[in-house]
Amino acid sequence: MNAIATRHASYDAVVIGARCAGAATAMLLARRGLRVLVVDRGRPGTDTLSTHALMWGAVAQLDRWGLLDEVLSSGPSIVRSTTFHYEDEVVRIPLKPRDRMPGLMAPRRYVLDTILADAAEASGAERLYGVRLAELVWSGSGRVGGVVVEDTDGRTARIRADVVIGADGLSSTVARGVRSEAYRTGRNASGVVYGYYSGLAEDGYHWHFRPGSSVGVIPTHDDLHCVFTSVTAERFRSEIAGDVAAGFEEILEECSAALFETIGRAERTSRLHGFAGVRGFMRRSFGPGWALVGDAGYFKDPITAHGITDALRDAELLAQAVAEGSDGALARYQETRDALATRLFEITDDIASYRWDLPTVQKLHLALSDEMKREVREMNESALV
Numbered sequence: 001m002n003a004i005a006t007r008h009a010s011y012d013a014v015v016i017g018a019r020c021a022g023a024a025t026a027m028l029l030a031r032r033g034l035r036v037l038v039v040d041r042g043r044p045g046t047d048t049l050s051t052h053a054l055m056w057g058a059v060a061q062l063d064r065w066g067l068l069d070e071v072l073s074s075g076p077s078i079v080r081s082t083t084f085h086y087e088d089e090v091v092r093i094p095l096k097p098r099d100r101m102p103g104l105m106a107p108r109r110y111v112l113d114t115i116l117a118d119a120a121e122a123s124g125a126e127r128l129y130g131v132r133l134a135e136l137v138w139s140g141s142g143r144v145g146g147v148v149v150e151d152t153d154g155r156t157a158r159i160r161a162d163v164v165i166g167a168d169g170l171s172s173t174v175a176r177g178v179r180s181e182a183y184r185t186g187r188n189a190s191g192v193v194y195g196y197y198s199g200l201a202e203d204g205y206h207w208h209f210r211p212g213s214s215v216g217v218i219p220t221h222d223d224l225h226c227v228f229t230s231v232t233a234e235r236f237r238s239e240i241a242g243d244v245a246a247g248f249e250e251i252l253e254e255c256s257a258a259l260f261e262t263i264g265r266a267e268r269t270s271r272l273h274g275f276a277g278v279r280g281f282m283r284r285s286f287g288p289g290w291a292l293v294g295d296a297g298y299f300k301d302p303i304t305a306h307g308i309t310d311a312l313r314d315a316e317l318l319a320q321a322v323a324e325g326s327d328g329a330l331a332r333y334q335e336t337r338d339a340l341a342t343r344l345f346e347i348t349d350d351i352a353s354y355r356w357d358l359p360t361v362q363k364l365h366l367a368l369s370d371e372m373k374r375e376v377r378e379m380n381e382s383a384l385v
């Protein structure tokens with residue numbers, strides 16, 4: 001049987017996974033002159049489980065990489081305020097434009113991930129879709145030295161690499177292959193149901209909280225809003241999973257009767273998507289000849305809508321470390337990531353517990369906001385690219 005055709009037999013870096021973490025990492029490494037191959041078992045230009053909300057850190061990263069104009073040209077709604085609803089108390093925070101950034105935004109993943117993957121290719125990275133990691137190749141010294149990949153026709157290729165990067169999401173095959181252990185795990189997880197609606201006038205991000213549940217309304221592309229409901233994973237399993245449409249309505253009404261009525265007048269344009277919840281983790285994300293980035297190395301509950309922002313930040317940190325070319329630099333990558341992310345992880349886990357009253361969740365949101373400001377400041381100060 002023919003082998004999969006790749007341009008080279010050997011690469012400086014092979015990246016597994018071509019969404020926000022993998023495509024961004026491949027792009028940054030290629031821009032530094034490394035020979036990069038990025039493979040994804042999926043198809044290009046597709047959506048994935050996500051409610052799309054970007055925080056300032058992600059928008060700043062896109063700007064720094066010269067991709068913000070392209071994202072803006074794709075026409076996402078510009079988010080100029082974020083509003084927290086604690087039952088009847090409403091806290092609206094206007095978002096002022098910053099430098100070239102008009103506001104926040106929540107681009108659909110088939111838009112954002114495609115822009116990143118196209119930029120990786122334009123920067124010189126080679127990319128292949130419909131190709132999965134079949135196994136890691138080990139060199140005699142206990143170092144990962146490459147990969148065997150396989151396409152949907154069963155054709156394979158054995159490829160050498162100085163470093164193999166797992167950007168292959170929550171259930172990372174690379175993490176499993178290198179036996180990476182989680183050294184920090186969350187205690188809580190939330191289950192989410194979301195869908196897309198037309199005809200909603202809400203501007204900006206809206207986050208509604210009530211003890212036991214939350215709802216978010218996020219404007220994205222094509223004048224659509226992504227509306228999600230969230231409860232504990234236990235409640236999701238016992239009350240929602242059997243009938244997500246009924247569960248979605250129940251949580252919506254419980255969390256905000258006014259929003260329930262508004263959504264009732266809008267048109268749902270998609271099916272409802274469900275996510276049963278996974279506890280957060282931080283996994284060892286480097287070793288001889290390998291590294292993990294994005295959800296593969298560090299996952300936290302989606303309730304704080306920060307996973308894409310994490311992925312873009314860590315792509316930049318990892319690219320810097322790989323370009324330095326030492327195992328010590330990879331160790332520092334994990335240290336820096338954790339210094340920026342551990343409090344975010346803990347706060348998110350507390351919010352996902354749903355064991356709070358409204359004053360407590362408000363305090364958690366203020367702490368989250370402080371941490372996100374610190375994250376942006378420190379990334380700007382290090383100006384890595």
Ligand SMILES: Cc1cc2nc3c(=O)[nH]c(=O)nc-3n(C[C@H](O)[C@H](O)[C@H](O)COP(=O)(O)OP(=O)(O)OC[C@H]3O[C@@H](n4cnc5c(N)ncnc54)[C@H](O)[C@@H]3O)c2cc1C
Nearest residue numbers: 017019020021041051052053132133168169294295307308
């Ligand atoms: C319900 C929900 C809502 C969310 N909402 C938000 C939000 O509003 N804002 C936000 O910032 N974050 C959100 N997140 C989190 C965000 O979606 C993730 O953090 C983000 O997708 C991580 O990106 P990634 O590139 O690391 O992994 P992924 O997006 O999971 O991409 C991994 C890629 O690897 C590929 N892959 C996997 N295994 C292999 C293999 N063996 N070989 C080849 N390819 C492989 C897959 O095909 C996939 O394309 C949400 C998550 C969930 C579940």
